[in-house]
Structures are given as C-alpha cells and as structure tokens.
Amino acid sequence: KAGVTQTPRYLIKTRGQQVTLSCSPISGHRSVSWYQQTPGQGLQFLFEYFSETQRNKGNFPGRFSGRQFSNSRSEMNVSTLELGDSALYLCASSSEGPSTGELFFGEGSRLTVL
Amino acid sequence: SQKIEQNSEALNIQEGKTATLTCNYTNYSPAYLQWYRQDPGRGPVFLLLIRENEKEKRKERLKVTFDTTLKQSLFHITASQPADSATYLCALGGDSNYQLIWGAGTKLIIKP
Numbered sequence: 001k002a003g004v005t006q007t008p009r010y011l012i013k014t015r016g017q018q019v020t021l022s023c024s025p026i027s028g029h030r031s032v033s034w035y036q037q038t039p040g041q042g043l044q045f046l047f048e049y050f051s052e053t054q055r056n057k058g059n060f061p062g063r064f065s066g067r068q069f070s071n072s073r074s075e076m077n078v079s080t081l082e083l084g085d086s087a088l089y090l091c092a093s094s095s096e097g098p099s100t101g102e103l104f105f106g107e108g109s110r111l112t113v114l
Numbered sequence: 115s116q117k118i119e120q121n122s123e124a125l126n127i128q129e130g131k132t133a134t135l136t137c138n139y140t141n142y143s144p145a146y147l148q149w150y151r152q153d154p155g156r157g158p159v160f161l162l163l164i165r166e167n168e169k170e171k172r173k174e175r176l177k178v179t180f181d182t183t184l185k186q187s188l189f190h191i192t193a194s195q196p197a198d199s200a201t202y203l204c205a206l207g208g209d210s211n212y213q214l215i216w217g218a219g220t221k222l223i224i225k226p
Contacts, residue, residue: 004157033213042118042203042216043158056213090157098207098214102148105157 002027004093006106014114018079021109025072025093032074033098034066037088037108046089049074050097078111086113116142118217120204126223127194135189135220137204142215145208147180147187152201152219162189166208194224 005024013019025032034046045058049068066076072093078085088110092103119138127133137147146165150158164171164180164187171178177190191198201221205214 035216040218042218043205043214045213045216048213058213088155092157101163102160103150103158103214105159107157108155110155 004091004104004106006089006091006109008109009107010110010112012112012114013081015081015083017081018077019081019111020075020077021089021091021111023074023076023091023093023106025074025091026104029093029095029104030072031094031097032068032072033092033094033103034074034076035090035092036060037090038086043090046076048098055097081113083113086111116140116206116215118142118204118206118215120202120217121220122218124221124223126225129194129196129224129226131194133191133194133198133222133224135202135204135222137187137189137217139185139206139215142185142206143182144206144215146206147178148205148207148214149176149178149187149189150203150205152203158203161202191222196224196226198222199224 031050033048035043047057052068063079068074088108090108092105117140148163149161152158162178175192179188201219203219204217207214
C-alpha cells in the first residue's frame with residue numbers, strides 16, 4: 001500500500017509570492033490533516049478535511065487555505081508569503097480522522113521564504 | 115489554554131539502558147495519547163496509542179504509561195540502541211474537534 005505522498009519536497013519562494021502544496025493520502029483514507037512544523041516547535045495544526053469538507057481549522061491567518069478533492073487528495077495554499085512561513089509542512093492521513101487513532105504522515109514539503 | 119510539555123533538552127542515554135521520556139499536559143482531559151518518532155527531515159511515524167482507561171501499553175521494547183491524575187505519560191525504550199536516536203513526540207486527542215494537540219518533542223541520543 002503506497003504511503004502518503006507530498007509534493008514538492010522542497011521549494012524556495014520570495015516574500016509576497018504564493019505557494020500550493022499537494023498531498024495524496026493513503027488509498028481509502030478520507031481524512032487529511034495539515035501541520036506546520038518549525039524548529040523547536042510542536043506540530044501546529046492548520047486544518048483537517050474529511051470527504052471534501054473542512055471539519056476544523058487552526059489559529060492561522062486567512063492567508064493559509066486548503067481544499068480536498070473527491071479522490072481525497074488535498075492541497076494547501078499560502079498567499080502573500082512572509083519570512084515566518086518558512087517551515088516544514090506536513091500532511092497526515094487517516095481513515096476517519098485525527099481523533100480516532102493513528103495518523104500516517106508524508107515526508108513533508110520544506111518551504112523556504114527569502 | 116491547553117498545554118503539553120516534553121523534556122526540552124536532549125536526553126543522552128548509554129546504549130543498553132532504558133530511556134524514559136516524559137509528556138505532561140494541563141488544561142485538557144484527553145481520551146487518548148499517542149507517541150510518534152520523527153527522524154531529521156522526515157515525517158513523524160506512529161509508535162503507540164494509549165487510552166484514558168489504560169494504565170500501560172507495550173510493544174516490543176516500547177512501553178507507555180498514562181496517568182490521568184498526574185496528567186502525565188511516560189514513554190520507555192528498554193535495551194536502547196543507537197538506532198533509537200530520534201525526536202519523540204507526544205500528542206493528545208479524543209474529543210470531537212478533529213485535531214491532536216502536540217508537544218514540541220524530546221530529542222533522544224543513544225550513545226554506543
């Protein structure tokens with residue numbers, strides 16, 4: 001069974017640009033969660049989607065948005081990038097959602113904002 | 115607000131000894147707690163889940179305890195090996211808000 005796939009793995013952007021990250025969950029999983037991880041910080045929850053519906057959203061500005069498609073693939077978008085957005089963005093999938101058990105993570109997309 | 119604390123400093127353990135990592139939480143009543151391992155530049159990997167009505171859970175060399183009175187979980191690795199060196203994250207969850215609350219992680223270094 002293929003794992004969670006995130007693309008791109010690495011990217012460099014400049015301030016003010018926007019970026020789109022993609023996540024393909026494990027086949028059959030309907031829940032996709034997104035997290036931001038910076039050095040020394042725990043995973044900061046961005047949002048969670050289940051069957052194309054956003055069920056919860058973390059405390060991030062509106063520049064951070066996401067969506068989920070009918071095949072459960074998910075994308076997140078960050079507009080008007082700031083230096084502080086440099087981080088590892090992780091996607092996790094599960095069959096029913098984060099509250100029900102194990103999450104399967106992708107390798108992450110490392111974003112550098114210059 | 116909800117808060118999770120893990121050992122902020124790296125934990126250095128001699129190979130063969132038992133490593134014990136701590137996860138303390140406040141202002142939260144989780145239904146369960148999870149432990150993950152994360153290697154540099156990689157995504158976290160699930161290790162163990164323990165529910166509020168379970169005192170202890172084991173998997174091979176790993177053992178987790180969960181004390182809801184002390185609001186603490188202990189994660190043990192027995193007969194530790196250099197390959198166990200990684201950052202270990204704890205996460206709490208179980209209500210209906212579809213998210214986990216994560217600790218910042220503890221870096222474990224097993225010395226040969």
